[in-house]
Amino acid sequence: MIKIEMMNTVVKHLYHAFGHVFFAIALMWVTALPARAALELEISGGSAIQIPIAILPMAESASPPSTSRLHDIISNDLRGSGMFRIINTSGMPALPTSASQIKYTDWTALKAQGLSLGEVQQAANGNIKVSVQVMDVLRQTALLQLTYTVSPSQYRHVAHLIADQIYEKFTGQPGAFATRIAYVTKVGKRFTLQIADYDGFNAQTLVSSNEPIISPAWSPDGSKMAYVSFEKKKPIVFVQSLYTGERKIVANFKGNNSAPAWSPDGNKLAVVLTYGANSQIYTISADGSNLQQITKSSAIDTEPAFSPDGSAIYFSSDRGGRPQIYKVSATGGTPTRVTFEGGYNVSPRFSPDGKYLAYIRNDGGAFKVAVQDLGTGDVKLLSTGSQDESPSFAPNARTIMYATRVGGKGTLATVTVDGLVRQRLSEAGGDIREPAWGPAQAAPK
Amino acid sequence: MSPHDQVIRKRAAILSVLMHVLLFCSMVFMVDWKAVHVTPSVMEATLWDSLPSKQPAKSVVKPIVKPVEPPPPAPEPEPTPPTPKPSEKVVAPTPQVKQAEQAADIALKMQEDEKKRLQEEDKKKALEQKKQEEKLKKIQEALRKQEEEDKLKKIQDALRQQDMDAQQSAAAAAVDPSVLAYYMGLMKRKITSSMNAGLCPVSNPELLVDIQMTNSGDISGMPKMVKGSGDAVCDDAVVRAVLAAKPFDLPDDPAVRRKMLDQIRLKFKPRG
Numbered sequence: 001m002i003k004i005e006m007m008n009t010v011v012k013h014l015y016h017a018f019g020h021v022f023f024a025i026a027l028m029w030v031t032a033l034p035a036r037a038a039l040e041l042e043i044s045g046g047s048a049i050q051i052p053i054a055i056l057p058m059a060e061s062a063s064p065p066s067t068s069r070l071h072d073i074i075s076n077d078l079r080g081s082g083m084f085r086i087i088n089t090s091g092m093p094a095l096p097t098s099a100s101q102i103k104y105t106d107w108t109a110l111k112a113q114g115l116s117l118g119e120v121q122q123a124a125n126g127n128i129k130v131s132v133q134v135m136d137v138l139r140q141t142a143l144l145q146l147t148y149t150v151s152p153s154q155y156r157h158v159a160h161l162i163a164d165q166i167y168e169k170f171t172g173q174p175g176a177f178a179t180r181i182a183y184v185t186k187v188g189k190r191f192t193l194q195i196a197d198y199d200g201f202n203a204q205t206l207v208s209s210n211e212p213i214i215s216p217a218w219s220p221d222g223s224k225m226a227y228v229s230f231e232k233k234k235p236i237v238f239v240q241s242l243y244t245g246e247r248k249i250v251a252n253f254k255g256n257n258s259a260p261a262w263s264p265d266g267n268k269l270a271v272v273l274t275y276g277a278n279s280q281i282y283t284i285s286a287d288g289s290n291l292q293q294i295t296k297s298s299a300i301d302t303e304p305a306f307s308p309d310g311s312a313i314y315f316s317s318d319r320g321g322r323p324q325i326y327k328v329s330a331t332g333g334t335p336t337r338v339t340f341e342g343g344y345n346v347s348p349r350f351s352p353d354g355k356y357l358a359y360i361r362n363d364g365g366a367f368k369v370a371v372q373d374l375g376t377g378d379v380k381l382l383s384t385g386s387q388d389e390s391p392s393f394a395p396n397a398r399t400i401m402y403a404t405r406v407g408g409k410g411t412l413a414t415v416t417v418d419g420l421v422r423q424r425l426s427e428a429g430g431d432i433r434e435p436a437w438g439p440a441q442a443a444p445k
Numbered sequence: 446m447s448p449h450d451q452v453i454r455k456r457a458a459i460l461s462v463l464m465h466v467l468l469f470c471s472m473v474f475m476v477d478w479k480a481v482h483v484t485p486s487v488m489e490a491t492l493w494d495s496l497p498s499k500q501p502a503k504s505v506v507k508p509i510v511k512p513v514e515p516p517p518p519a520p521e522p523e524p525t526p527p528t529p530k531p532s533e534k535v536v537a538p539t540p541q542v543k544q545a546e547q548a549a550d551i552a553l554k555m556q557e558d559e560k561k562r563l564q565e566e567d568k569k570k571a572l573e574q575k576k577q578e579e580k581l582k583k584i585q586e587a588l589r590k591q592e593e594e595d596k597l598k599k600i601q602d603a604l605r606q607q608d609m610d611a612q613q614s615a616a617a618a619a620v621d622p623s624v625l626a627y628y629m630g631l632m633k634r635k636i637t638s639s640m641n642a643g644l645c646p647v648s649n650p651e652l653l654v655d656i657q658m659t660n661s662g663d664i665s666g667m668p669k670m671v672k673g674s675g676d677a678v679c680d681d682a683v684v685r686a687v688l689a690a691k692p693f694d695l696p697d698d699p700a701v702r703r704k705m706l707d708q709i710r711l712k713f714k715p716r717g
């Protein structure tokens with residue numbers, strides 16, 4: 001009897017189990033059928049290179065301490081970066097002065113993706129208070145809310161700081177508008193080493209001489225400048241403090257002393273000396289001690305540049321018969337060749353992020369700025385001049401400044417690393433050459 | 446009154462009389478039948494004061510049933526009544542014995558009643574248990590049925606969805622592919638012209654973004670990033686490109702229009 005009951009129970013359970021299995025299989029079969037496929041659209045590439053943005057004029061209660069208005073400076077910065085297209089708002093009937101007044105449909109109709117507005121007010125102690133709001137037009141949300149209280153002399157600097165913030169918000173990379181550059185001008189027979197805002201404004205003289213000054217180089221912390229001066233009738237390497245103006249001779253050896261380049265830690269410099277017989281690469285401590293020869297060849301080795309990690313020194317050499325770029329360990333050793341395309345490649349300069357190497361290439365008789373992607377090896381010619389020289393990367397590695405000649409005079413120009421946007425920086429008089437872009441942490445003014 | 450009517454009336458009278466007689470007889474016999482079939486008493490019991498002996502009971506019962514006729518009266522003034530012989534054998538019940546018998550009868554009856562009561566209780570319990578079991582069985586059956594129905598419903602729903610999908614697929618099949626391609630091409634061009642590829646890594650990651658269009662060609666809500674590039678700026682640039690490209694053109698053809706109003710998945714390769 002019990003056995004029969006047990007059998008019945010087992011049969012019952014088996015029946016249920018089969019029921020479940022059948023149900024599961026049925027459900028799986030039904031659900032495994034292909035779901036209704038949504039439409040799919042493949043989009044490869046993009047033709048937009050600039051972000052459309054509207055920089056609205058700011059309400060300024062006091063007369064602006066600059067010939068340029070704040071929104072003009074910001075607009076110029078962003079436009080010059082090549083990453084933004086500034087929307088012309090002059091035809092707009094009424095511009096909002098606060099976020100609550102923004103009619104987003106108006107701005108989306110103008111294809112604006114960003115919009116900045118704000119005001120400049122008089123603050124205590126003669127200072128000015130700058131308040132700026134940056135809106136995301138497409139999402140109709142606030143992106144940035146910035147407030148600065150500064151002295152009127154920092155009016156332009158604040159504009160650069162705001163431009164930096166907008167740039168970073170939209171591109172994810174830090175801006176380089178609040179940085180400074182160094183360059184050499186020649187007016188008449190007078191050579192001057194100057195330091196200015198990246199756009200050429202607020203220039204200040206660091207050193208002046210009737211003899212040539214060349215090769216300015218910023219220390220990594222932006223507090224010192226190394227350069228070569230011929231004031232003693234021979235090239236000598238100097239290092240000068242930007243805070244105190246104090247300077248000292250770092251390399252004054254027999255023969256030529258030239259082309260100083262700072263190591264990333266700022267402790268030493270690579271220099272070119274004709275100490276032996278021909279031009280060779282040496283390293284020397286920033287105080288002028290501990291000289292060490294890095295290259296030993298019968299060729300001309302010059303224009304050294306430390307790699308961003310400080311492990312290698314890149315330099316120009318004609319050891320292969322024609323000038324090319326080589327690299328050698330920062331402690332010396334056997335150099336290896338880096339450039340192979342083209343018959344003339346000189347003046348290597350690293351991007352701060354270590355991704356690019358810029359140099360000057362002789363392209364059919366014209367000397368142009370080239371940039372090599374160290375990841376892919378791709379080389380691109382960026383400049384269009386015939387006598388371009390001295391490439392120097394912006395701290396954010398997006399833009400390269402170089403010296404070019406226009407109308408027989410030297411001037412400065414910038415080009416974005418993708419080669420899409422070029423602009424001339426300064427129309428100031430004189431012959432301008434040897435630019436060097438300062439680090440991100442620029443020395444205070 | 447016509448002779449024909451008189452005949453009918455006579456017949457009706459006779460029929461009425463016959464019917465009354467019949468009804469009377471029915472009543473008499475019905476009552477008699479009921480009297481005859483009186484429900485007999487439910488129980489009959491025979492009480493015993495002792496176990497029956499092996500001898501037939503009639504020897505004991507006989508004197509009671511057939512008492513000895515009394516002897517003829519003697520002429521003597523003091524006649525002695527003859528003692529019936531059987532009276533020697535049958536003990537005449539004394540009042541005490543009668544009480545004991547009654548008590549025994551009562552006890553036995555009570556025992557019997559108790560037994561019956563217990564039996565009835567057992568019966569009731571068994572009945573109750575049976576009822577409970579039946580009830581439980583019914584519940585289990587109902588649950589099992591419910592479960593089966595649920596399973597069936599799920600399968601039916603899935604099959605229904607499958608039918609709907611099939612119908613929609615059939616409807617989609619009716620979409621003019623050239624019209625669809627044209628309007629999808631317009632959408633692609635608008636998005637591409639808004640896309641800033643320079644903001645995406647050179648490794649050219651693939652991004653998947655879902656959008657749902659409204660009837661006006663606008664985008665319902667925000668584009669949904671299904672698969673990002675791992676680079677927030679690139680992801681943002683892609684979303685911005687989609688938002689900046691709206692509104693999109695939609696065709697007048699209702700089938701193509703309906704198709705485009707379904708969810709659209711945008712597959713981005715920003716660097717081409």
